[in-house]
Amino acid sequence: MRKRNSKQISATLATATCALLGGTMPVPVQAQEEDTWDFNTSLLYYGEDDDRVEDISLNVIATRNYIDDRFLTLGLSIDSLTGATPSGAITQNVPQTFTRPSGSSTYTVPANALPLDDTFLDTRVALSANWQQPLARLYELNIGASASIEYDYIHFGVNAKLSRDFNNRNTTVSAGLALATDQIKPEGGVPLPLSPMLDVGNVSNRGGDESKEVVDVVFGVTQVVSRNLLMQLNYSFSDSSGYLTDPYRIVSVVDGVSGDTVPRTPTPGLAGPSHIFLFESRPDSRTKHSLYGQAKYYMDGKVLDTSYRYMTDDWDIDSHTIDVRLRWPIGATSYLEPHLRFYSQTHAEFYVTSLVDGAVLPVYASNDYRLGDFDALTAGLKFGWKTGGGNDMSIRLEAYQQRGSIPAGQLIGNQVGLVSYPDLDAIIAQFSYRFGK
Amino acid sequence: MGSPCELLCEEESEGGARTIAMLVADEAWRVEDKFSRYLSGNIVGQINTAAGAPVEVDSETARLIEFSQQLHTMSDGRFDITSGVLRQAWTFDGSDRVPNANIVSDILANVGWHNVDWDGAAIRLPAGMEIDFGGVGKEYAVDRAAGLVRERHESPCLVNFGGDLAVTEPPASRPAWQIGIESLQGESEGPERVINLATGALATSGDARRFLQKDGVRFGHIIDPTTGWPVKDAPRSVTVAADTCVQAGMLSTLAMLKGADAEDFLADQGVDFWCLR
Amino acid sequence: MKKGIVIAVLAVVSGCSTMGVEAWDRDILAKDEMQLTSDPLEAAVDDHIYFSKEASSGGRGFGGGGCGCN
Numbered sequence: 001m002r003k004r005n006s007k008q009i010s011a012t013l014a015t016a017t018c019a020l021l022g023g024t025m026p027v028p029v030q031a032q033e034e035d036t037w038d039f040n041t042s043l044l045y046y047g048e049d050d051d052r053v054e055d056i057s058l059n060v061i062a063t064r065n066y067i068d069d070r071f072l073t074l075g076l077s078i079d080s081l082t083g084a085t086p087s088g089a090i091t092q093n094v095p096q097t098f099t100r101p102s103g104s105s106t107y108t109v110p111a112n113a114l115p116l117d118d119t120f121l122d123t124r125v126a127l128s129a130n131w132q133q134p135l136a137r138l139y140e141l142n143i144g145a146s147a148s149i150e151y152d153y154i155h156f157g158v159n160a161k162l163s164r165d166f167n168n169r170n171t172t173v174s175a176g177l178a179l180a181t182d183q184i185k186p187e188g189g190v191p192l193p194l195s196p197m198l199d200v201g202n203v204s205n206r207g208g209d210e211s212k213e214v215v216d217v218v219f220g221v222t223q224v225v226s227r228n229l230l231m232q233l234n235y236s237f238s239d240s241s242g243y244l245t246d247p248y249r250i251v252s253v254v255d256g257v258s259g260d261t262v263p264r265t266p267t268p269g270l271a272g273p274s275h276i277f278l279f280e281s282r283p284d285s286r287t288k289h290s291l292y293g294q295a296k297y298y299m300d301g302k303v304l305d306t307s308y309r310y311m312t313d314d315w316d317i318d319s320h321t322i323d324v325r326l327r328w329p330i331g332a333t334s335y336l337e338p339h340l341r342f343y344s345q346t347h348a349e350f351y352v353t354s355l356v357d358g359a360v361l362p363v364y365a366s367n368d369y370r371l372g373d374f375d376a377l378t379a380g381l382k383f384g385w386k387t388g389g390g391n392d393m394s395i396r397l398e399a400y401q402q403r404g405s406i407p408a409g410q411l412i413g414n415q416v417g418l419v420s421y422p423d424l425d426a427i428i429a430q431f432s433y434r435f436g437k
Numbered sequence: 438m439g440s441p442c443e444l445l446c447e448e449e450s451e452g453g454a455r456t457i458a459m460l461v462a463d464e465a466w467r468v469e470d471k472f473s474r475y476l477s478g479n480i481v482g483q484i485n486t487a488a489g490a491p492v493e494v495d496s497e498t499a500r501l502i503e504f505s506q507q508l509h510t511m512s513d514g515r516f517d518i519t520s521g522v523l524r525q526a527w528t529f530d531g532s533d534r535v536p537n538a539n540i541v542s543d544i545l546a547n548v549g550w551h552n553v554d555w556d557g558a559a560i561r562l563p564a565g566m567e568i569d570f571g572g573v574g575k576e577y578a579v580d581r582a583a584g585l586v587r588e589r590h591e592s593p594c595l596v597n598f599g600g601d602l603a604v605t606e607p608p609a610s611r612p613a614w615q616i617g618i619e620s621l622q623g624e625s626e627g628p629e630r631v632i633n634l635a636t637g638a639l640a641t642s643g644d645a646r647r648f649l650q651k652d653g654v655r656f657g658h659i660i661d662p663t664t665g666w667p668v669k670d671a672p673r674s675v676t677v678a679a680d681t682c683v684q685a686g687m688l689s690t691l692a693m694l695k696g697a698d699a700e701d702f703l704a705d706q707g708v709d710f711w712c713l714r
Numbered sequence: 715m716k717k718g719i720v721i722a723v724l725a726v727v728s729g730c731s732t733m734g735v736e737a738w739d740r741d742i743l744a745k746d747e748m749q750l751t752s753d754p755l756e757a758a759v760d761d762h763i764y765f766s767k768e769a770s771s772g773g774r775g776f777g778g779g780g781c782g783c784n
Contacts, residue, residue, distance in 0.1 A: 009691070010706045012511050017683045020504040021580055026587065026603075029637020031678035031709045033630055034615070040755040046763060061755050075758070124781060148781055159776055170734025178776040216776045222750065227739045232750055236772055292773035296748055303747045309773040319770040327747055335747075345769055371769055396756075402767070428763065432755060670736065714740060 038063040042432035049425040052116065053083040068134070073144075075128035084116035086422045088249040088367035089277055090354055091115070092261055093418065097274040101248050103188045103203050106271045114422055119187065119248055124150040138165040142176075154183040161218070170224040178216040185209040186247035193281030194361055197250055199272030205279075210243030228298040238288040250277040251367050254354040259413030262357045278355060280366040288313040303327040316349035317371065334385035339398065341378035347371060353410040353419060369422050374404030380428065391435035398428040438469055438575055440599025447609050448592040457590055461582040465598065468578040472501070472570045474521060484560055484568055491554065491561035501570060501577065502555060508573075508687060509550045515694045516687070519562070520548050520662035521569025527667070529649055529658040545665040576640055576686035579603050583638075583682070603638035603682045618676050618711055630711055634678065640685035642693045643674035643713075659693040670697035674713040677703065750774075 018025050039062050046055040057079040064072040089096065089109075097108045101119050109115045130144035142161040148154070161176035184190065189206035198205060220234040252261045253276040266272030294307035309321040323341045330336055348371040350364035380398025387393055404421030411419060444461045448454040471479050477486075484492045494502065508516040526536040526544050547565045554561035562568065570577075575598050583596045583603040593606035595614050604614050613633035618641070632639070642659065649667075657671040675692045679685035688706060692699040703710040735743075742748060751757050751774065765771040766781070 009511050010708070012507070013684055013687060014680070016504050016507040016511075017681050017687075020500050020577070020683060021584065021681065022500070023584060023588075026583070026605075026680060027636050029678050029680045029709075030607075030613070030635040031637060031639070032613070032633045032635075033709075033711075034633050036631065040753075042755050042759065044759055057759070059755055059759060061758075077758075077762075126781070150781070153781060155781065167734050168736070176776065216772070218772075218776060224734045224740075224743060226733075227735050227742055230743060230748060230750065234773060236776075238772065288770075290770070290773050294750060294774070296750060298742050298745075298748055303752075305752075307774075309770070311770040311773070313769075315769075317769050319768070321770065321773070343764075343768060343770075348769070370767060376768065400763075400767075424767070426767075430756070430759065432753075434755075673741075 036065045036436055038065065038434075038436040040432070040434045042430055045427070045429045047427050048083065050114075051084060052424070053081065053085055053426075055079055055081050070133040071131070073128075073130040073132070075126070075130075077124075077126040077148075079124040079126075080122075081124065082118075082121045084118035086369055087115045087117035088280060089115040089252045089275075090254075090261065090367070090415065090419045092275070093414075095274070096261070097272070098250075098277065099197055099200055099271075099273055101186060101188045103198075103201060103206070106200060106273075108274075112418075117248060122150045122152070124148060124153075126155075135162075138169075139163065146180075152184070152186050154185070156181050157214075159216075172220075172222040174218075174220045174222075176216075176218040176220075178214075178218075180214040180216075182212045182214070182242075183209060184212065184243050184247065190243065190247050191279040193245060194278050194365065197273045197277040197279065199266045199270040201270065202267075202272075210247075212240060212242035212244060214238065214240045230296045232292075232294045234290075234292040236288075236290040236292065238290075239285070240287075241285045244284060244286055245280060245282040246366070246368055247279070249280045249366065249368050251280050251352065251365050252277055252354045253357050254412060254415070256356040256358065257413055259354070259411070259415040261354070276357070278361075278365075280368065281364050282350065282366055283315065283364055286313055286315055301329045315371070317345055317347070319343065319345035334383070337382040337384065337396075339378065339380040339382065339396075341376075343376040343378075345372075345374060347373045347407055351407070353406055353415065354412070356412070369402075369404065369424075372404050372421055373407055374402045374421060376400065376402045376424075378428075389435075391433065393434075394430075394432050396428070396430050400424070400426040400428060438465060438578065438598050440575075442598040445595040445597070445614070446592055447594070448590075453590075453592070457586055457592060457594060460585055460589065461594075461596055464582040464585055465578050468574065468581060471497075472574050474567070474569045474571065481568065481570065484562060487562065489561065489564045491559040493559045499557065501573070502560060502568075503557075504683075505568075505570075505573065506550065506555060512691055512694070514550070514663050515661060515691065516572065517548065517550050517662040518568045518570060518572065519550055519553065519566050520660065521571065522547050522565075522567050523660050523662070523665055526665070527649075527658075527660060532649060533652075535649055541665040548662055548665070572690060573683060573686065575599065576601050576638075576682040579638070579682040600643075601638075601640040601682050601686055604634055604636060607635040618674070618713075632676075632678070632711075637678055637680055638682040638685045639676055639678050640682055640689050641674060641676040642686075642689040657693065659690065661694060668694055668696045671695075672699050672712040672714050674711075675699060675703070676711045678709040 042059045044057045057077060059077045061075045091114050094111050095108055096115060097106050099106050126148035128146040130142060132142045135141045140163045144159045146157040157178060157180035159178035161174055163172050163174035165172050189208055190210045192205040195205035217237045218234055222232045225231055254261050261275040263275050288311060290309055290311045292309040297304045305325040307323045311319045321343045325337055325339045327335050327337045350366060351371045352365050353367060355365060378398055378400045380396055382394055382396035384394035402424040406421055442465055444458050446454050446457050472481055474481055480494060480498050505518045522544055526541050552563055579596050579598050579601050580603055583605050586594050587605045593608045595602060595604045608614055613635040616632045616634055618630045657667050659668050659671060661668050671693045675689040677685045677689040692703050695702045700712050746752055
């Protein structure tokens, strides 16, 4: 009944208007909402102390807003990585020589210096696409794909997310699934796990390429708590399987009493490692669970953004992340945003500082510092402003530091005082420009 | 008109543009002088001060009254030109001064088109009642002005009286006129949407600045004449595209009066619309 | 631990049905700076940095990754 009355209004209204205006009615209306583009671009510099990693990247996200709440988002990221990263070998008070992953040459690290490997300097290009649209009155669908390529790694992924609103659109529940398949093609081929680093030209312990599959599932609830407060709670599950090892990282083999890395002599006529190093080995599966909560609170023009994430996995790693940002408006067109992030993780169960010569080899072993015990702190400041043309610019500067410790009982003999967790100090600097058409 | 009025005109000569501008301005002033409730000597003033006596009206006024009567029927009483007296109870200044319910119901006794005597030539209001063409006057003036321009000139023009607008022709320099709908955050945030209008009209009903807020409840400025109170759950802003500004204006007003059902109502009409909540 | 997480989520969802605001009170929530991810580009860049330097990833959305850095 209601529908029929509503339908008749248009025609009756047209007739009434015709009578009111007299004369001829104008031609029928042609109105079309304009599709718009929104571009979010940034230039990023990331640099670590002590000749470690440096990265410069250019990032662009372009969003096309179609009418009826549909969006196409395209992302492009180009990274240029230089510098070096700890290889996993421990510091010694004598120089150490290592064969490069390509197997074609060696490099030497001075005494008392942390061994760094610069092999993975690289350029990476990443692309992503996402389509978002309403499905029915309270439903929204997101589907996307991603791909990235660097000279020793290729990634492909697809993802989908379905959301539904409840409670007068105050509550949103969503479920998402992402699948990825990655190809690992290290220079020189994938080394046999826990096999020794060999002389130049000897690739007898090298294989071909490997792959890895990742399944991610996310369940989330977003809730409007009040006019000023929005909160979100997510549970994520991630399962990786396949080749999860770092093909370039090694572990030093040491004497069980002195703790010194066992020396070796290369085959006569060849160059090669000066000591015994084994390629690391990680399990071929990893299951992670995360719980993430976020709150955004508006107070008189200022916005406080706080979040907490807890992660636990079957490699025995637990982590906590607390992130706090406060957006502080300055005048009508700029703002200052201080940022503090605290992160803490416990080491993987197969994380070892070194392996004892002659002892039974564990199945898995790695001295990748990123699997160790450490706390990390990020402190930064962002300043943003609206340009004359109504677009957004911002710059941010952040300091990131990691401070870790070697788990009790892992240091042997002379390692005490010589070997420590490779603390990290880095600077993050970013300029970003957001504009639309 | 109570709001800034502008004319956008694609015309070769400045003289030609001035001629059209004066045509539009003259028509706007004519309609305002004739139908504004703020001027005591005009036809509306005579009708409102007749104290129960019938007043004969000219053909243009008769057409406006006929239109208002048809809208009253079409909208089940929600559009009612006798509801202007309710402004004595309600002042939408963003404060929390919500009137006493008794005051509102007292004034409501003087509202109701069914009490009016209209025979097609003369109108008689009971004492204490008033008519107010504010709900349709601006849109009517826009359509009148656009019609005159179309009749006498060929230049593509856009007539905009405070956000209620109509175009005479698509512009010559590009496919359509570009009109931005202001976002709820105001002008500095940029338009919420941009609409390409080649032909037709747009009208917007909105309460961004005119509202009352008390005890956490926000009252929009569109009063339901059947209750005397503002409509609950109305959108903050409704923009409708239609063939004429009068149609667009009536649909946006009726949508606001539908409150939470605004979007469903407009979807049923088959018109393009934009609701901001 | 997993059971605890599921119960916590259910408790939050069931408690949500009485909270919220009316449609006309969403002015602040509509602001760009009040969106959960108000700067998606910065979030993506940071996610990538921390994925490369730490053993955890994701939380807000999908796991991120897809690079040879971890």
